Amino acid sequence: MSIFKEFTKGFWKENPVLVLVLGMCPTLATSSDAVKGLAMGLATTFVLMGSNLVISVIRNLVPGKIRIPCYIVVIATFVTVVKLLMQAYAPEAYQTLGIFLPLIVVNCIVLGRAEAFASKNGLMASIADGLGMGLGFTFVLVCLGCIREFLAAGTLFGISMQCWDNGFAVMGQAPGGFILLGLILAGMNLLNMHKAKKAGVRYEPPAEFDCRHCSICKLSTEEPSKAK
Amino acid sequence: MKDMRKASNPFYLAFFLLVVCGVSTLVMAVTAVKTDAPIKIAQARETAESLKMILPPFDNDPAAEAIDIKSPDGQPVKLYTARNGGLVVGYAAEASASGFGGKVAGLVSFKPDGTIDTVIVKSGHSETPGIGTKVTDRSVKRTISDVVKGVKPDTSKLPPNAALDSYSGIKPGAEKWTKEKDGVHFVSGATYSSNAVCDLVWYAATAVRDYLAKQGQTESGEAAPVVQEQPADGNAPAAPAEKKEEN
Numbered sequence: 304m305s306i307f308k309e310f311t312k313g314f315w316k317e318n319p320v321l322v323l324v325l326g327m328c329p330t331l332a333t334s335s336d337a338v339k340g341l342a343m344g345l346a347t348t349f350v351l352m353g354s355n356l357v358i359s360v361i362r363n364l365v366p367g368k369i370r371i372p373c374y375i376v377v378i379a380t381f382v383t384v385v386k387l388l389m390q391a392y393a394p395e396a397y398q399t400l401g402i403f404l405p406l407i408v409v410n411c412i413v414l415g416r417a418e419a420f421a422s423k424n425g426l427m428a429s430i431a432d433g434l435g436m437g438l439g440f441t442f443v444l445v446c447l448g449c450i451r452e453f454l455a456a457g458t459l460f461g462i463s464m465q466c467w468d469n470g471f472a473v474m475g476q477a478p479g480g481f482i483l484l485g486l487i488l489a490g491m492n493l494l495n496m497h498k499a500k501k502a503g504v505r506y507e508p509p510a511e512f513d514c515r516h517c518s519i520c521k522l523s524t525e526e527p528s529k530a531k
Numbered sequence: 532m533k534d535m536r537k538a539s540n541p542f543y544l545a546f547f548l549l550v551v552c553g554v555s556t557l558v559m560a561v562t563a564v565k566t567d568a569p570i571k572i573a574q575a576r577e578t579a580e581s582l583k584m585i586l587p588p589f590d591n592d593p594a595a596e597a598i599d600i601k602s603p604d605g606q607p608v609k610l611y612t613a614r615n616g617g618l619v620v621g622y623a624a625e626a627s628a629s630g631f632g633g634k635v636a637g638l639v640s641f642k643p644d645g646t647i648d649t650v651i652v653k654s655g656h657s658e659t660p661g662i663g664t665k666v667t668d669r670s671v672k673r674t675i676s677d678v679v680k681g682v683k684p685d686t687s688k689l690p691p692n693a694a695l696d697s698y699s700g701i702k703p704g705a706e707k708w709t710k711e712k713d714g715v716h717f718v719s720g721a722t723y724s725s726n727a728v729c730d731l732v733w734y735a736a737t738a739v740r741d742y743l744a745k746q747g748q749t750e751s752g753e754a755a756p757v758v759q760e761q762p763a764d765g766n767a768p769a770a771p772a773e774k775k776e777e778n
Contacts, residue, residue: 365551369544373551380555384562391569394577398655463674472662 306431309424313435320443320484321491325411331480333403333444337460340448342396343403344441346385348434350407353381355421355433362422374417379408412440450483451475577653582611584689585640585649586621589613593623602626602738610742619643624735625653630727632657635667637728639698639735645743646702650695650732663724666694694718694728703736 319325326347333343357377365373386404389397397404407413416436421429452458455475457467473479492506499506578594586593593611600610609625621643627636635656640648652667664670669690677684697716701708708715708729717725 366539366544366547368539369548372548376548376551376555380558383559387559387562387566387570391566391573394573395654459675461670461673462678463672465674465676475662476659 306427309428309431310435313439318439319412319436325415329406329410331477334447334451334480335475336452337445337448339399340444342400344444347407347440348437349385350381351413351437352430352433354378354413354417355429358417358421359426359429378413382407581638582623585651586613586623589615589620600738600742602734606734608735608738622739624739626731626734628727628730630658631663631723635727637731639732641739645740647698647736650698658724663721666718666721666724666728698732703740707733
């Protein structure tokens with residue numbers, strides 16, 4: 304795959320939220336309004352890019368047995384650096400994100416990409432993958448944030464659309480986020496099924512995204528399989 | 532791994548992890564040292580800006596001479612004294628209480644006689660957006676027609692918030708304020724956030740009351756902190772007369 308393909312797959316084909324369904328906790332917590340979603344998405348993108356870069360560089364040095372703790376240390380370092388930088392140079396954004404920022408460490412998307420991609424691929428491809436995945440994540444967070452904010456408070460990016468003030472309060476909460484995300488995922492599946500029907504085949508979710516094929520669970524001595 | 536014997540040796544693995552952690556510690560330490568000064572500046576600026584919003588014009592640096600006092604309930608309160616030409620023009624007290632999503636910290640400004648002037652809740656709390664934030668946030672309301680017309684938001688004064696403004700102009704009595712007795716505003720559905728705001732204002736107000744009483748005793752009249760009332764300068768968005776009894 305070309306670098307460009309690695310970059311674009313994060314938006315639709317392997318979108319971390321809509322297809323891989325990773326990182327639900329930050330997704331639901333920070334997509335209650337568009338501004339928060341955007342800030343969280345960009346912070347995650349930076350961490351994802353940085354951790355992918357470093358992990359891709361050290362991938363041949365890290366012994367297989369302790370690769371996960373090594374990756375977590377790398378990710379945690381990046382998150383701490385981002386947190387300090389935001390505190391110093393973007394205090395407003397830091398205050399909006401507050402407690403969510405340290406949660407990037409345990410965001411499955413970051414560890415997932417480190418394990419599934421950066422540990423098997425070269426430097427440029429890993430950076431492109433991190434950037435694409437991060438921006439795909441940001442894109443979904445902003446979309447969800449806009450819908451939820453509009454339904455819950457009648458505003459977009461904090462600006463009133465002059466429709467209603469007291470809207471659909473459940474949308475501002477995590478349950479509303481779950482419901483909306485469920486509807487979007489159902490819509491995506493419907494679309495994919497429709498496409499498959501047109502092509503005359505039965506729709507199967509891509510096997511490589513299945514939980515059973517995820518190499519994170521295989522914590523044995525073996526190296527992550529060099530498939531693909 | 533090129534060398535399997537080495538790669539499965541626990542001492543090698545431990546050593547490797549140690550190196551990884553050491554490098555990451557180094558990176559974090561360097562960043563922490565480099566960002567230390569900018570973070571302090573950013574925080575000081577936030578406090579200074581908040582104080583400027585809620586206090587009458589002053590010419591000293593209240594943050595530099597802030598003192599730590601305690602409320603009668605034992606809650607820590609940080610007291611800022613604003614002076615203009617040597618005369619005390621107002622006090623601001625920082626206190627915190629626990630709300631629905633953790634700590635809610637606020638700044639309360641007082642007239643020199645201990646009457647509450649303006650209450651603001653510091654950003655960075657975790658109250659539920661749309662519910663708890665109705666009590667805590669003074670957010671600028673912008674509408675799409677303003678944006679289209681190019682109307683700039685008015686940043687010269689604080690945006691109103693019915694719950695926070697309901698404390699303006701009252702003094703702490705013997706007991707904590709209630710909705711019925713004192714007309715302070717509790718938002719239904721946001722009980723925790725309303726209680727947190729009430730608590731923190733109470734801590735700040737009682738601490739300042741005690742502080743002023745002690746000062747009055749020690750300095751007995753001589754340089755009493757009471758100066759003539761500053762003219763209302765639009766910093767208190769809701770006069771007590773406009774207090775609404777909703778919900």
